[in-house]
Amino acid sequence: MSGLESIKNSLIDRILATKNEKLLNAINNIFESTQKGEVLSLTSEQIEMLLMSEKDIEEGNIVSESDLNNADSEWLN
Secondary structure, eight states, X not given: OOHHHHHXXXXXXXXXXXXXXXXXXXXXXXXXXXXXXXXXXOOHHHHHHHHHHHHHHHTXXXXXXXXXXXXXXXXXX
């Protein structure tokens, strides 16, 4: 599988798995803006954060949404 195909499949899997509507809306907005020919410019800090996030995902340093919600509930109570 090529690098491009791997990225596409990874994105599809992650999109299908999420229940985060805000995230899906953000992804949709990115796709809509790129279809309009608009260029999304990121700062070096934003790019660095995205790369760090990808590294965390690759290394399995992730927390499920339900675990995060449980931790939030415990913290708030």
